[in-house]
Amino acid sequence: GAVVSQHPSWVICKSGTSVKIECRSLDFQATTMFWYRQFPKQSLMLMATSNEGSKATYEQGVEKDKFLINHASLTLSTLTVTSAHPEDSSFYICSAAGELAVRNEQFFGPGTRLTVL
Amino acid sequence: GESVGLHLPTLSVQEGDNSIINCAYSNSASDYFIWYKQESGKGPQFIIDIRSNMDKRQGQRVTVLLNKTVKHLSLQIAATQPGDSAVYFCAENRAAGNKLTFGGGTRVLVKP
Numbered sequence: 001g002a003v004v005s006q007h008p009s010w011v012i013c014k015s016g017t018s019v020k021i022e023c024r025s026l027d028f029q030a031t032t033m034f035w036y037r038q039f040p041k042q043s044l045m046l047m048a049t050s051n052e053g054s055k056a057t058y059e060q061g062v063e064k065d066k067f068l069i070n071h072a073s074l075t076l077s078t079l080t081v082t083s084a085h086p087e088d089s090s091f092y093i094c095s096a097a098g099e100l101a102v103r104n105e106q107f108f109g110p111g112t113r114l115t116v117l
Numbered sequence: 118g119e120s121v122g123l124h125l126p127t128l129s130v131q132e133g134d135n136s137i138i139n140c141a142y143s144n145s146a147s148d149y150f151i152w153y154k155q156e157s158g159k160g161p162q163f164i165i166d167i168r169s170n171m172d173k174r175q176g177q178r179v180t181v182l183l184n185k186t187v188k189h190l191s192l193q194i195a196a197t198q199p200g201d202s203a204v205y206f207c208a209e210n211r212a213a214g215n216k217l218t219f220g221g222g223t224r225v226l227v228k229p
Contacts, residue, residue: 108160
């Protein structure tokens with residue numbers, strides 16, 4: 001099946017700093033990528049949907065100026081958490097869907113654990 | 118708002134027994150449902166899916182049942198193994214778009 005990677009797998013940063021997380025589709029072109037956030041013992045919550053070459057669409061309640069998403073190529077999307085605070089500590093997961101994929105089919109990355117001190 | 122939810126937060130099952138995980142959804146417009154398995158510290162792993170024009174689908178050791186009348190989805194795991202210990206999520210997709218809405222999750226613990 002299609003492979004999606006994320007980097008880094010975990011990161012620890014100081015409060016007030018910015019952190020960038022990469023999501024790559026390794027063996028297919030991802031026209032759409034999704035970013036999710038998952039707090040401990042909770043479900044995945046969709047943060048935003050990004051289509052290659054266009055601005056991301058954010059879910060209600062997600063600050064677009066705080067969570068910057070860039071999807072500049074068909075294999076790479078980045079999520080930057082700006083001015084991170086301890087409450088942003090979470091597990092961030094991306095998924096990708098290809099142009100030729102069966103409708104609704106998303107391939108998930110392994111996640112990135114962010115800890116803000 | 119509309120959501121997908123689960124009845125049981127934790128399911129403890131004896132190795133070799135069958136497991137049944139339930140999920141309720143409230144959006145009648147949803148036409149595609151997926152079950153995912155998530156192990157600790159990892160991303161969701163696709164298990165099985167079903168479209169709304171079906172009421173049952175079988176995979177290897179897993180069966181998904183869909184009851185559109187009562188908006189209920191279930192995942193059955195046959196002969197549960199220690200490697201099945203994980204959190205299981207159902208997810209729904211609505212006809213108008215490609216976004217998934219995840220349920221709350223059920224933790225399955227397999228006892229040896």
